[in-house]
Structures are given as C-alpha cells and as structure tokens.
Amino acid sequence: MTEKPLILVTNDDGINAPGIRTLISVMNTIGDVVVVAPDSPQSGMGHAITVDATLYVNKVKVDDGPQTEYRCSGTPADCVKLAIRELLNRKPDLCVSGINHGSNSSINVIYSGTMSAAVEAGIEGVPAIGFSLLNYAWDANFEASKSFVENITKEVLKNKLPDGVVLNVNIPNLPLKDIKGIKVCRQAKGNWVEAFDKRQNPSGKDYYWLSGEFINLDSGTDTDEHALENGYISVVPTQFDLTAHKFLKELNTWNLNR
Amino acid sequence: MTEKPLILVTNDDGINAPGIRTLISVMNTIGDVVVVAPDSPQSGMGHAITVDATLYVNKVKVDDGPQTEYRCSGTPADCVKLAIRELLNRKPDLCVSGINHGSNSSINVIYSGTMSAAVEAGIEGVPAIGFSLLNYAWDANFEASKSFVENITKEVLKNKLPDGVVLNVNIPNLPLKDIKGIKVCRQAKGNWVEAFDKRQNPSGKDYYWLSGEFINLDSGTDTDEHALENGYISVVPTQFDLTAHKFLKELNTWNLNR
Numbered sequence: 001m002t003e004k005p006l007i008l009v010t011n012d013d014g015i016n017a018p019g020i021r022t023l024i025s026v027m028n029t030i031g032d033v034v035v036v037a038p039d040s041p042q043s044g045m046g047h048a049i050t051v052d053a054t055l056y057v058n059k060v061k062v063d064d065g066p067q068t069e070y071r072c073s074g075t076p077a078d079c080v081k082l083a084i085r086e087l088l089n090r091k092p093d094l095c096v097s098g099i100n101h102g103s104n105s106s107i108n109v110i111y112s113g114t115m116s117a118a119v120e121a122g123i124e125g126v127p128a129i130g131f132s133l134l135n136y137a138w139d140a141n142f143e144a145s146k147s148f149v150e151n152i153t154k155e156v157l158k159n160k161l162p163d164g165v166v167l168n169v170n171i172p173n174l175p176l177k178d179i180k181g182i183k184v185c186r187q188a189k190g191n192w193v194e195a196f197d198k199r200q201n202p203s204g205k206d207y208y209w210l211s212g213e214f215i216n217l218d219s220g221t222d223t224d225e226h227a228l229e230n231g232y233i234s235v236v237p238t239q240f241d242l243t244a245h246k247f248l249k250e251l252n253t254w255n256l257n258r
Numbered sequence: 259m260t261e262k263p264l265i266l267v268t269n270d271d272g273i274n275a276p277g278i279r280t281l282i283s284v285m286n287t288i289g290d291v292v293v294v295a296p297d298s299p300q301s302g303m304g305h306a307i308t309v310d311a312t313l314y315v316n317k318v319k320v321d322d323g324p325q326t327e328y329r330c331s332g333t334p335a336d337c338v339k340l341a342i343r344e345l346l347n348r349k350p351d352l353c354v355s356g357i358n359h360g361s362n363s364s365i366n367v368i369y370s371g372t373m374s375a376a377v378e379a380g381i382e383g384v385p386a387i388g389f390s391l392l393n394y395a396w397d398a399n400f401e402a403s404k405s406f407v408e409n410i411t412k413e414v415l416k417n418k419l420p421d422g423v424v425l426n427v428n429i430p431n432l433p434l435k436d437i438k439g440i441k442v443c444r445q446a447k448g449n450w451v452e453a454f455d456k457r458q459n460p461s462g463k464d465y466y467w468l469s470g471e472f473i474n475l476d477s478g479t480d481t482d483e484h485a486l487e488n489g490y491i492s493v494v495p496t497q498f499d500l501t502a503h504k505f506l507k508e509l510n511t512w513n514l515n516r
C-alpha cells in the first residue's frame with residue numbers, strides 16, 4: 001500500500017475514555033485516523049442500533065494529534081454505520097474498536113458494544129478488530145497494550161481477513177514483562193450467573209440491579225479464557241454467520257412439516 | 259413428560275404487542291406459561307443488557323387466560339435473566355420469544371431483540387425459539403402463524419436441541435393456504451445499505467434518522483431468504499459460539515508474535 005491506510009476508530013466507553021485515546025495514539029503511527037465514537041458510555045449495549053430516535057454527530061477536538069474526530073449520540077454500531085455511509089470520503093481500510101475497559105472474552109462477546117462495532121464494520125466488508133483490556137477501571141493502564149495492538153493491527157493490514165471474520169483481542173491486565181505473547185484461540189464456553197440485587201426506592205417500590213459473576217464452563221486449553229489466565233493475549237476470529245451448520249442435518253430429520 | 263412444561267414467553271415489541279398475545283394463546287395450549295416481557299418496544303436493541311440502570315418488574319394482567327405475566331423496564335435479555343434468576347420457581351423447559359412484528363432473517367439476527375432473548379435463554383441452558391412474522395405493522399395478522407408455531411414448539415419439546423443452539427423461525431406474511439411448509443435453512447449473507455436521512459431540528463442543528471434497505475447478497479437456495487421468498491417458513495439453527503473455527507488454522511500462520 002503506497003498511500004496510508006484509512007483507519008476508523010470507535011469504542012463503547014465513549015470518546016473521552018483513556019482506552020480509545022490510547023488506541024488513537026497507536027493508530028496515528030500506522031495510518032490516517034478518523035474517530036467516530038459515542039459521546040457517552042454504551043457498555044452492555046450489545047449490537048443495538050438506533051431505529052426510533054434521532055442521531056446527532058459533532059466534529060470535536062478532544063486532544064492533540066492528526067486525527068479527525070466526531071462524537072455521536074448513538075451506539076457503537078450506529079457510529080460505524082454513520083462513519084461509512086455519511087462521514088468518510090471512502091471506505092476505510094480498517095476499523096478498530098476499543099481499547100475496552102474490561103474483558104470481552106468468552107460469552108462477553110455477545111453483550112459487547114466494542115465487538116458490535118467491529119462486527120458492524122465486518123458486515124460492511126471492512127476488516128475489523130476489537131481490543132479489550134481486562135481492567136474495568138477508568139484509569140486502567142494501557143501502556144503494555146500498545147506494542148501488541150500495533151503488531152496485531154499491522155498483521156491484519158498485511159494479511160487479509162476472510163470475508164465474514166473479525167478479530168476479538170483481549171489483553172491480560174499485566175505489566176509488559178509479564179505478558180507471555182499472543183495466542184489464537186476459540187471462544188470459551190461460559191456464562192454469567194446473575195445475582196439480582198433487590199432494593200426499594202424512596203417511594204417503597206422494589207427495583208433490581210443486575211450483578212453477577214462470570215463462570216468459565218470450558219476446560220479446554222485452546223480457549224481465550226485459558227490463554228488470558230496464563231498471561232497470554234487472546235485473539236479469537238469471530239464470525240457473524242450464526243448458523244449452527246453442524247446441526248442442519250439432524251434438524252432436517254425432525255418432523256417440522258406435519 | 260407427565261407434568262406440563264413450564265414455558266417462558268418474552269419479546270421485544272413490548273408486552274401489549276399483538277404478536278406476543280398470539281404467542282401466549284398458542285403456548286397456553288401446550289404448557290404452563292409465564293410471561294416476562296418489556297413494558298415498551300425494544301426493537302433494534304440487539305443483545306443489550308441493563309448494567310448501569312435500575313430494573314423495575316410489575317406483575318400485570320393484560321388479558322384473560324391462565325398465564326402469569328410480568329412487565330419489565332429492561333431489554334429482552336434482561337427479561338430472560340430476571341425470569342430465570344428471580345421470578346420463576348424452577349428452570350423453564352422452554353423459552354419462546356416473539357412473535358416479532360417484522361423479519362429477523364439473514365443478518366437481522368444480529369440486531370434482533372427477539373433473538374437476543376432466545377440466545378440469552380440458550381446461554382442459560384434453556385431450549386429456545388425466536389418467532390418472527392414478515393410484517394412490521396402493529397395490526398399484522400398472526401392467524402396463519404398459529405399452527406406452525408404450535409408444531410415447531412412441540413417438536414422442540416419432543417426432540418432435544420443441542421447445547422448452544424437455539425432456533426430462529428421466520429414466517430412469510432401470507433395467508434395460511436399460501437404457506438408452502440417449513441424449511442431448515444442457513445442464515446443468508448446480506449446487509450443493510452443505510453441511507454441516513456439528514457434533517458435540521460427547530461434550532462437549526464443537524465440530526466440523522468437511520469433508514470435503509472436490506473440487500474440479500476446470497477444466491478444460495480438453502481438460505482432463509484430464499485425459503486421466505488418462495489413462500490416457506492425458515493428455521494435456522496443459531497449458535498452463540500461466534501468462533502470462526504475454519505479460520506483458526508490460517509490465523510495461526512500469521513506473524514502475531516514478533
């Protein structure tokens with residue numbers, strides 16, 4: 001590629017989050033960067049899109065650097081749609097989302113706004129990567145992530161992701177010297193065991209807070225959870241053809257047409 | 259099964275939508291029904307969950323019938339989590355979601371609140387089906403759907419869905435005599451080509467409405483789109499292991515660890 005790649009950057013923690021600021025700083029060393037990110041945190045939004053409400057977009061200057069930036073009132077998936085259809089002059093060469101404050105490994109990929117942005121780009125035929133650091137804190141330290149984010153991004157630009165596949169990258173919350181490397185993994189089977197916290201509001205009406213604990217139900221050593229627990233960065237190729245192809249044959253033997 | 263199956267019913271159009279009322283009436287002929295559904299429409303919510311806000315639940319009586327009903331301030335996925343963890347005395351034998359007013363075929367599965375509820379149940383180990391009718395109107399006619407919904411539900415209760423698989427059922431908007439039968443399909447490759455409608459609010463500020471057109475990019479005759487276009491009901495087995503297993507080997511040849 002002789003001209004610089006056009007890189008779309010987004011996230012779900014909002015345009016001011018330290019994670020996206022780190023991602024922008026790395027992408028500025030690789031290509032021409034346009035940021036289109038939510039104006040407020042959107043965690044847990046899954047693949048939500050705004051179908052029944054208006055969307056606002058504002059060009060902003062958040063910090064120094066060559067990037068162009070827009071903040072958007074919508075979800076991460078909205079940001080990607082708006083960027084590709086309205087804001088960018090040409091189709092981007094890459095979309096990166098994150099760096100998320102918190103894990104998107106295992107079943108978390110389903111609830112993840114970070115990954116929904118990457119998937120949305122993938123649906124539009126744009127190679128895409130979601131990056132997440134296993135630290136939910138706003139002041140998480142993203143320094144150790146930088147060189148890995150750079151390497152993975154360059155590999156995606158050099159090689160080609162197949163049609164219909166994006167990458168889900170999770171980074172353990174460790175100092176650089178303790179990160180053992182990168183492992184290609186499958187998504188671990190796991191779920192959240194919710195413990196709803198039931199309270200009463202000042203008027204005496206019951207309400208709930210969702211809380212819970214993630215449980216890894218997968219004893220495999222080829223999973224993202226296993227890699228992360230052992231100090232590796234996990235890279236899971238992630239698809240949006242949700243068909244359970246292996247079950248098609250058996251389902252065809254069912255007596256669905258009576 | 260000697261005792262009646264316990265069936266959890268939810269949707270994303272809200273507890274008062276004609277589609278869920280139809281689904282409840284069919285499920286009342288099959289099992290003991292508990293409804294936990296959003297109090298307002300949640301279309302396009304994808305797999306959103308409420309992590310940073312309170313959840314309210316109210317026991318309600320919407321219409322006659324033996325079912326127990328709760329309306330919830332959350333998303334479809336919230337409803338399923340709350341039902342399984344807080345509201346039901348035992349794990350349900352089945353979760354059905356819908357009948358959605360509008361298609362959830364092809365890539366729409368990604369944006370679908372209806373299917374997110376089914377997937378959430380599947381994650382919890384509950385067999386689940388999402389039903390959708392290809393008519394977005396509130397006063398859509400669900401009569402022709404009834405016998406098919408009943409048959410498919412009974413087949414799911416009789417046979418076993420494998421762990422990690424739920425069903426995505428879409429029903430063409432046709433009178434009963436014109437529906438040719440049921441086809442087991444794969445998810446068609448397709449996407450939405452958005453045309454954002456840019457307007458000005460009364461204060462002169464630009465905003466956008468998301469609109470667009472669905473494009474079927476798949477010429478296969480084994481897809482949900484093909485079945486629906488030809489007058490068949492489509493049944494797609496749908497999984498939430500998003501790993502692109504076929505790409506793992508090639509991705510392992512990349513130079514990710516420099």
